[in-house]
Amino acid sequence: MAASTGFGRVPRAARGAALHRRIGTIAGAMAVGLTYIFLLAPIIVVIFTSFNPTTASAFPPRGFSLRWYREFAASGSFTSAFQFSLWLGALAAVFATTIGFLTAYAARRFVVRRRELVQSLAMLPVMIPHILIGISLLVMLTVVELPELLTLLLGHVIVCVPFTVAGILASLEAVDPGVELAARTLGASRLRVMWEIVIPLIAPGLLSSLIFAFIISFGDVYIALFLSGPGMTTLPIEIFTYLQWESTPVVAAITSVQVLMIIALGLVIERLVGLRKIIRI
């Protein structure tokens, strides 16, 4: 591109420049390739290790077996933690999406002067170290009598809300305010406009936020680290506790199941609205 600017460069210099560019491009491509290997290797290794027949978490694996998947299915503690995380994630996702929608809709349509402030305040839990949120909720329980399960759930809702607000705000940008105004002029109440016009229009965005909040809740460590208890241990905490004492490929089997589930959910979001819309904080 730059060589064809028409300023009459010396051909040899142009050839030299082209060669330089070529080397630069190849070096760049290699750097990017290596970064991708670095990013993906630990996850790929985990999936391979889960089929390892021996006890050691060794890589490359020596043979193929489903032993660790059977062990996972047979272990009561891991399967119940998995189920608990599924339920907790689903509930947290519903609450976080509801609150996220109300906030985003208010910020989009009804807050005029302090819109920026509302949007940045909604992002607050991302700025605060999550370990602090978890501990504070635990300490709060010594002063206020709240059921532990509810506290854990609300803690998860708090860390999910910034993502649902950001995602739904992005979806709301595509809604023409004229449609809402028309409905209002024709006599629909604000509530009815919200329920019958806005929500159906951004349904894919809402569903994506729901899934993304579930993913955040499912992967959380720092809230559950302090608020888990007997009968309410999330999967990451169960694995963390286990890994402090031993590390057999049963963990690889569990995390492989988790990774596949999350990648599938991620692909659904990608199809619905595109993951980038939600990640954009």
Next chain:
Amino acid sequence: MTGDRRFGRLLLSPITLLYTLLLLAPISFFLLLSFYEYTAFEMYRPNLTTANYDRLLFDPYYRNIVYRTLRIAATTTAFSLLAGYPLAYFLARHAGAWRGVLLFLVIAPLMSGVIVRTYGWIVLLGSEGMVNNLLLFLRVVDKPVQMLNTEFAVILALVHILMPYMVFPLFSSLAGQDPNLVRAAGTLGAGRVRSFLEVTLPLSRPGIVMGSVLVFTLSAGAVVTPQLLGGKDMQMLGQTIYELILTVLNWPLASAVASILVVCQFSVIFLYFRGARRGATA
């Protein structure tokens, strides 16, 4: 319309209640605990004292942990930036039709959670792991190298886990730039390197700042990764807080440690944004 405003306030009430009652109030109370007296039986007693801070600031054990945390967080931030920048640049400028897939591959590890990725590094860095097998095969070493329970392992895994937080802000600031600027610099005779150093890099400063602040904050507060990959000898502030809360049960001291963490993080954020503003006006 006043009705609009009232409706807006109604819609904002759930998040206001949630954040005030379950985020700001508990955190304020927890940080207040650092000025309370520690007693073994009641956890804390509301007598104001600075004993917790005295202990932290003058005990070399805790001072070492503070230094180590800052060192690990700073190194992690530097390496994430070094590795993340070329990736973000490539995604923003050259990825073309593959951009969607390649972005997904950056987001996918992020979504899989901290535990999954930390475990991946346990497998990779173990004495029978791939890294050691490769080194043995290439005859770089003749017996497995101890890589778990070192600062190296912690930093490596933290860079891996936190790199997406660096890549996304960088990507946004790079993708948002007008490509004509680089083209204009080229027309005016600047080479590739010069137009990168004098046009692209300064313009991506907001992304660098945002990504660095995120990575620094998140790595300074890490618990799970240093606990599993660094072990007891490599303790960081997050682990100290975790132990003081759940095993030692000295909550006032934990609160003082957490306050130090918060102060460190906010000073980094403050310095960074001030530096960014100065850079923008210069």
